[in-house]
Amino acid sequence: MATLRDIRRHIRAIRNIEQITRAMQMVAAAKMRRAQARVAAGRPYATAMEEMVADVAKIGKEYRHPFLLPREEGPGVLILVTSDRGLAGSLNVNTLRAAHSYMLRNFGPRYQVVALGRKGLEFSRRVQLQILHHRVGISDQVGPEELRPSVEAAVSAFLEGGAREVVLAFPRFRNLLSQVPTVKVLVPVPPRGEAEGPHTEGDYIYEPDARAVLERLMPAYVESEVLHAVRELQASFYSAQMVAMRNASSAAGDVIRELSLTANKVRQAGITRELMEIIGGAEALQAARR
Amino acid sequence: MAIRVRVLASDQPLLEGEADFLTFRGADGDLGVLPQHAPLLTWLKPGEVMVRQGEGERYVFLEGGFLEVLPDLVTVAAERGQLSSALGREAAEEDLRGAQEGASRDPESPAAAHRLEVAQARLAAAQLQRRRERD
Numbered sequence: 001m002a003t004l005r006d007i008r009r010h011i012r013a014i015r016n017i018e019q020i021t022r023a024m025q026m027v028a029a030a031k032m033r034r035a036q037a038r039v040a041a042g043r044p045y046a047t048a049m050e051e052m053v054a055d056v057a058k059i060g061k062e063y064r065h066p067f068l069l070p071r072e073e074g075p076g077v078l079i080l081v082t083s084d085r086g087l088a089g090s091l092n093v094n095t096l097r098a099a100h101s102y103m104l105r106n107f108g109p110r111y112q113v114v115a116l117g118r119k120g121l122e123f124s125r126r127v128q129l130q131i132l133h134h135r136v137g138i139s140d141q142v143g144p145e146e147l148r149p150s151v152e153a154a155v156s157a158f159l160e161g162g163a164r165e166v167v168l169a170f171p172r173f174r175n176l177l178s179q180v181p182t183v184k185v186l187v188p189v190p191p192r193g194e195a196e197g198p199h200t201e202g203d204y205i206y207e208p209d210a211r212a213v214l215e216r217l218m219p220a221y222v223e224s225e226v227l228h229a230v231r232e233l234q235a236s237f238y239s240a241q242m243v244a245m246r247n248a249s250s251a252a253g254d255v256i257r258e259l260s261l262t263a264n265k266v267r268q269a270g271i272t273r274e275l276m277e278i279i280g281g282a283e284a285l286q287a288a289r290r
Numbered sequence: 291m292a293i294r295v296r297v298l299a300s301d302q303p304l305l306e307g308e309a310d311f312l313t314f315r316g317a318d319g320d321l322g323v324l325p326q327h328a329p330l331l332t333w334l335k336p337g338e339v340m341v342r343q344g345e346g347e348r349y350v351f352l353e354g355g356f357l358e359v360l361p362d363l364v365t366v367a368a369e370r371g372q373l374s375s376a377l378g379r380e381a382a383e384e385d386l387r388g389a390q391e392g393a394s395r396d397p398e399s400p401a402a403a404h405r406l407e408v409a410q411a412r413l414a415a416a417q418l419q420r421r422r423e424r425d
Contacts (some may be wrong), residue, residue, distance in 0.1 A: 048365050202328075
């Protein structure tokens, strides 16, 4: 059985851990609020770019950009958006599992990856994927410029490398308790239903001309999607980390309560044993005197 | 008859509402759009988008972006932009000086040239905005 000193030492250690997890919870909560605001403010832009490109896919006929043409052959490219650090529950594992199973199903085990975030990079190395480009240490105030080289790597894998699809995977932030692993095809632009999108006869008027506009618009669309995915990840990550740290803090509290109980029992048993010894000794002395 | 307009930057929505008329700097020059305009797709040069509704005119400065006209909706999306009323002339001048230095240091760089173009447009917009506020 553990001695009282061992138990007290154990309690102290867990109390230290609890202080750390509580501090991390507080930091994550503050960062989460800012990240949530950013994801909400950026969503209309990302949605608008998506709609614009889908409109072009539907009514633009003058020039069909390569992003609008389905391909039969070629490898798959995965843009994998994960966090650099862990302690966020199953957030990254869920994203990796959803993305990997989609890619395995459609492209087999040797697909290509653009890894944004350390967890996805480590995973890609472990299962020996072909890493086209990677980036860790993305800032919380991420802007379009910061992600441009990563987007270019994916876009050129499609335009020059003959890839069949560019796929984006990230955890979508729904609320504090729910982050949804999301896997979506960016390129070729997925077709929309007949009922959706603009109802109009005829094509756009393009300025300066169809090809020039689309050659700018299409990469900008991928950029906006990736930028938004990173913002979704950041809001998801801080939420998941906050919840994980809250759970860790309360688990630490439980363990401390239990250990304190054991410590008290051990202490009480010690006192009882000492009393018994004293009484036993006193009685023995009395018996000897008689 | 009005047309629905939304102007969005990548970090925040800038303007949303009905309009009778709007103008912007398209790829081939300044353009105006009235309701019932034919579908149009263009990129934008750095500069202001003006949205008029009734007597009111609102101005947004964009560093570029794209504009799509559909029969019932105009979408303007740009990586960066702000309401013209939030432009500061001193900040715009400062930015222009930095951009000029960058462009003279590296005259071949397309990024520096773009930054200079944006900075010039921003200062022009800030000056216009000041004039509007005076009137």
